[in-house]
Amino acid sequence: MEAAVPGGAERYFTRWYKPDVKGRPCEDFCVLQHSNRRVAICVITLAEAHPLLQSGKTIKNINYQISANCSRLQNKVSGKSKRGAQFLTELAPLCRISSSDGDEYTIYSCIRGRLIEVNENILSNPALLQEKPSTEGYIAVVLPKFEESKSITQGLLTQKEYEEVLLKRRNAAS
Numbered sequence: 001m002e003a004a005v006p007g008g009a010e011r012y013f014t015r016w017y018k019p020d021v022k023g024r025p026c027e028d029f030c031v032l033q034h035s036n037r038r039v040a041i042c043v044i045t046l047a048e049a050h051p052l053l054q055s056g057k058t059i060k061n062i063n064y065q066i067s068a069n070c071s072r073l074q075n076k077v078s079g080k081s082k083r084g085a086q087f088l089t090e091l092a093p094l095c096r097i098s099s100s101d102g103d104e105y106t107i108y109s110c111i112r113g114r115l116i117e118v119n120e121n122i123l124s125n126p127a128l129l130q131e132k133p134s135t136e137g138y139i140a141v142v143l144p145k146f147e148e149s150k151s152i153t154q155g156l157l158t159q160k161e162y163e164e165v166l167l168k169r170r171n172a173a174s
Helices: 008-012 127-131 159-173
Strands: 013-018 029-034 042-046 059-063 065-067 093-099 104-108 113-118 140-143
Touching (some): 065 093
Antiparallel strands (some): 029 042, 059 093
């Protein structure tokens, strides 16, 4: 039997996890950090245990309008130095996602940096979030400051550490 060939997300990105963001159980996010050593570009996605990825959830709406004066869709980036990019803190909301059962989830940046792009494709095809969360269903792309690129993973968990968190949750539930 042949071993599976790793896809782009597995081959070129390191997975980091932020569980229970803002103290909300199971609202976990995954930060895919590109392996390019010069630029630590990061892709923000839903982690596999996020409630939106559990069976039975249907995404009703995705909204990048954060407040009356702030829409992530208005983020206009230009040039090599990414002028015009909105600056994000770790707990900056990227979007709000509502499900057909009435639940609403705020998706957070999890890292400090400049917002390079949001995934507008999920607006017209929200199922991508659930079907391909690590690839076409990503939430946003964030570029940390170069001098902070080494420290952005502080406070994030490795894949192994995250699996331990999931195991503890399963054991606590049973």
